[in-house]
Amino acid sequence: MRRTKVLKSGTLAEESIHRTVIEWCRAQPVLRGLVLHFPNEGKRTKRFGGLLKDLGMRAGVSDLFIAMGRRGFLGAWIELKSANGKVSSEQQTFIDDMRQQGYFTAVCWSIDETIKVISWYCEIG
DSSP states (O other): OOOOOOOSSSSOOHHHHHHHHHHHTOTTTTTTHHHHOOOOOSSSOHHHHHHHHHTOOOTTSSSEEEEEOOOTOOOOOEEETTTTTTOHHHHHHHHHHHHTTOOEEEEEEHHHHHHHHHHHHHHHO
């Protein structure tokens, strides 16, 4: 089991929320293989960052995509944040763009909230 990261503020780090949510998703038969992460985070060299941008990487892409249509939506994009996290302008633009295209979008601030939102969207339980 991986170590849980806690921020100086005492809140759970986004990475820990993300790992726990993915572990839960993998345990749900209906979600296996349908929850995807797009690794936009991280430091890169200017050259490699330019290559990724040329290949279609976009700033602000939400953390998780659920590749299943439910509740009248085409799929779901979920942005994960720690309790004190902030949605960047690029993230908000991406969320707005996806909403306009018929996708469900949500920003979740905890493990429990994220699991509740995914369970509702995917009609689990």
